[in-house]
Every structure is written in C-alpha cells, then in structure tokens.
Amino acid sequence: MYVPTHFDEPRTEVLHALITENPFGTLFTHGKSGLDANHIPFDLKAGEGAYGVLHAHVARANPVWQDVANGDEVLVVFRAGDAYISPNWYPSKHELHRQVPTWNYRVVHAHGRVTIRDDERYVRGLVARLTRTHEASQPRPWKMTDSTADYIDMMLKAIVGVEIEITRLVGKIKLGQNKEVRDIEGAGTALNERGENVIGEAMLECAAIKAAKAGDSPA
Template sequence: MYVPPHFDEQRKDVLHDLIDKNALGILITNGRSGLDANHIPFHLARNEGSHGVLHSHVARANPVWQDIADGDEALVVFRAADAYISPNWYPSKHEFHKQVPTWNYMVAHAYARATIRDDERYLRGVVARLTRTHEASEPTPWKMTDSSKEFIDTMMKAIVGIEFEITRLVGKSKLSQNREQRDIDTAGQKLSERGEGVVSDAMKIVSAAKTPA
C-alpha cells in the first residue's frame, strides 16, 4: 500500500482499535489455487505475539483452509470508513482553483502467518469470544447455551479455525492532513452534515492537532 508520510499511521494501539471496531476483515491469500479474497470476522488478541494475533473461523466447505498451509503469509485488510471529498468544500479552492476531488479513508493492513486450527476447543473459544464481543450491546445477549448441545456440536463440525500471527501492521489515515486547517474544517463539516460521522470526527482530531498551542 502506498503511504505518503503525512498519512502514515504507525501507532499500534490506534491500529488495534481500528481492527476491534471493524472486525470484518478481507482475508487475501495466494495459495495453491492462486489469489483469493474472503470476508471473515476476526477476533484480535492484542497481547499475543509482537503485533497481536487474529483468530478466525471459516466454513469447512470454504476451500481457503485447505488452499493455504501452516506458515503461509496472508494479508488481512480492515477498513474503518471512507468518504468522497469535493474540492468545492475547500475555501482555498475559491481563491486558487488548484484543487481536485479526493477520497478520505482509514485502513489497517495486517500481514500475518497462518496456522490451521481444526480442533473443537479452539473453535469454541473463537466463537465464544466473537459472540461475547458483538452481542454485548444487545438487551439480551445471545450465547451458545441458548441452543441445544446437539445443534452447537453440529455447527462446530461445520467450521474450521485459522489463526493469523501478525508480523507487520501498516496503517493509513488519509484525512486531509496535507490541507490547510480551514480546508479540513470545512470539508469535515460537510461530511458531518451528510451523516459521515466517522471520517468527520477523525478530521476534527486532525484539525485540532494543527491548532497552535
């Protein structure tokens, strides 16, 4: 991924937060059958390994777990949000007429090595953690014991686990950091009015960092 210096995000905690909040990643592999991409929910274990470990599962019918081998490198892409930016939103455009449209976004790329985990104990742990995390905001969170043991046992047999130890994290937050503060503020306000709050709020933080102390 091309990352100009002003868009480079290297803070591990920020990238981990992005992954936690946007858990559906794009798993990109280059196995025996060639390039493949799968959309998979991941659970990030921040304190495992040097950069964290991603835990996941796929349907047993999905060939990806047989197409790659232990130790193979994969890339998992996590996207927080994106928004189109019109040059008409920049006050400087109306003075200099040297602006063009662009797109703002925040992403994290996790380069990782795979380990196939075709064992029930691992799978139950992954499913339980994913469930606890994403059911937490529900009035009555669903848990595996809500279903019969026989049903859950059958479902466990239909999935396979894959663990990804992150070897490198690359982050990019393209939030108009290369623009004047007035341009950032006005574009961020336009996005807020359009309901694009994630990018708008992030741009407010960028603007605040430009404000003299």
Template sequence: MYLPDHFSETRPEKLHALIQANPLGALVTHSANGLDANHIPFELLAEQGVEGSLQGHIARANPLLQQLTEGMPVLVIFQGAQGYVSPNWYPSKHETHQQVPTWNYQVVHAHGRLRLRDDERFVRGLVARLTRSHEVRSEQPRPWKMTDSSADYISRMLAAIVGIEIEIEQLVGKFKLSQNKAPADIAGAAAGLEARGHAVLAQAMREAEDGA
C-alpha cells in the same frame, strides 16, 4: 500500498483500535490457484506476540481450506471510516479554484503467517467470545449465547467450521485524513462529511489535525 509519510499511522494503539472497531477483515491469500480474498470477522489479541494476533474461522466447506498451508504468508485488510471529499467544501477552492476531489479513509494492513486450528475447543472458545462481543455491540436486550440452542445443534455447527490464527508480523496503517491540507480546508471538508452522515470520519480528521 502507496503510503506518503503524512498519511502514515504507526502507533500500535491506533492500529489496534481500528481493527477492534472494524473487525470484518479481508483475508488475502495466494496459492497455486492464484489470489483469493475471504471476508472474515476477526478477534484481535493485541497482547499476543510482537504485533498481536488475529483469530477467526472459516466454513469447512470453503474451498479456501484446501489451499491453506501451515505458516503461509497472508494479508488481512481492515477498513475504517471512509468517504468522498468534494472540492466545494474547501474554502480555498472558492478563492483559487485549484482543488480537486479526493477520498479520505482509514485502513490497516496486517501481514502475518497463518495457522490452522482444527480443534473443537479452540473454535468453541472463539465463537463464544465473538458472540459475546458482537451481541453487546448490537445492543440486544437479551444477548444470544450458545446455550440458547441445544448442545447437539451447537456441536454440529462447530464441526462445520475450522479455526484460523494469524501471528501478525507487521501492521501498516494509512489514515488519509486531509493532513496535507490547510486547517481551514480540513475544517470545511470535515463539516461537509459530517453533514452527510460521516461523523466518525469527520472526527478522525479533526483528531489528526490536533495530533491525537
């Protein structure tokens, strides 16, 4: 990933926060069949290992399962806020006419090694935790839980998936938030994005300018 210094984010708490807020990761693998990408919701265990670990599951019917090997290197890409930035939002554009369009975004690349966790206890615990977390996020008046279904049905569903765990060896963050622009241009671009529904990205730009 092309990573100019002014867009580099290295603070673990910031990288972990982006993953936790955007848990659907693109798991990129390379095998004899070539490159593949699967989109999986992950649970981040920030305190496990040096850089944290990721846990998720895939369908037993997914051909990916036959391509995975214990300890194979993988990449998981997490994307946060993103949006198009028009030159018209920069005050300096109207003075110099020397600005061009760009795209602001936040991404984290998690590099690590994969373990297969094909055991019912691991998968059951993972699904329970993911369910609790995301039912709360979706603001359900009566959050769904596994005991809402019969034990036999849940057992059949759990048997159809396989757990995976990735020990993170390196986290690379790119927060492209107009840090290379003048303060007035940052403010103008943030206002333009916010007016078009990109409030999270606009706030991230303001925080980056303040060094937060």
C-alpha cells in the same frame, strides 16, 4: 500499499484500536489455487505475539483452509471508514481555485503467517468470544447455551479455525493532513452534515490536532 509520510500511522496501539472497532476484515491468500479473498470477522488478541494475533473461522466447505499451508504468508485488510471529498468543501478552493476531488479513508494492513486450527476446543472458544463481543449491545444478548448442545456441536463441526500471527502492521489514515486546517475542518463539517460521521468526525479531530500543534485553533 503506498503510504506518503503525512498519511502514515505507525502506532501499534492506534492500529489495534481500528481493528477492534472494525473487525470485519478481508483475508487475502495465495495458495495452491492462486489468489483468493475471504471476508470474515476477526478477534484480535493484542497481547499475543509481537504485533498481536488474529483469530477467525471459515466454513468447512470453504476451500481456503485446505488451499494454504501452515506458515504461509497472508494479508488481512481492515477498512475503518471512507468518504468522497468535494473540492467545494475547502474554503481555499473559493479563493484560489486550486483543489481537486479526492477520497479520504482509514485502513490497516495486517501481514502475517497463518495456522489452520481444525480443533473443536479452539473454534468453540473463538465463537464464544465473538458472540460475547458482538451481542453485548443487544437488550438480551444471545448465548451459545440458548441453543441445544447437540445443535451447537453440529454447527461447530461445520467450521474451521484460522489463526494469523501478525508480523507487520501498516496503517494509512488519509484525512487531508497535508492541507490547511480550515480546509480539513470545512470538509469534515460537510461530511457530518451529510451523515458521513465516521470520516467527518475523524477529520475534525485531525483539524484540531493540527491547529493545536501550530498554536492556532480551527475556524
């Protein structure tokens, strides 16, 4: 991934937070059958390994778990929001007419080595963690014990665990950091007005940080 200096995010804790907030990743593999991509939710254990360990599962019918070998290099991409940026949202455009459209986004690339975990204890624990995490906001969170034991046993037999030890994290946060504070704020405000708040709020925060560093304040 091409990462200009002003869009580089090297802080592991920031990238871990983006993964945790956006756990649905794309797993890229290059196994015996060639390139493949699978879209699955991940559970990040930040304290495991040097850069954290990702835990996931796939359907037993999915050939990916047999297509790769333990230790193979893989890549997981996590997208943390994106938005089209119109030049009309930059105040400087109306003065200088020197702006063009762009696309802003936040993304994390987790490089790592895969281990296939085809054992019931692993997948049971993983499913329990994923369930607790993603059911927490429900009025009445679903629990594995809400289903019969034999049904859960049958469903667990239909999935295979995937563990990825992260060996390298690359983060790119493109929010217009290379532009004037007023332009970052103008585009962020426009996005919020359109309901695209993920990148809109991130851009306003970026504008505030840049203004503070310059000893100024956003317009």
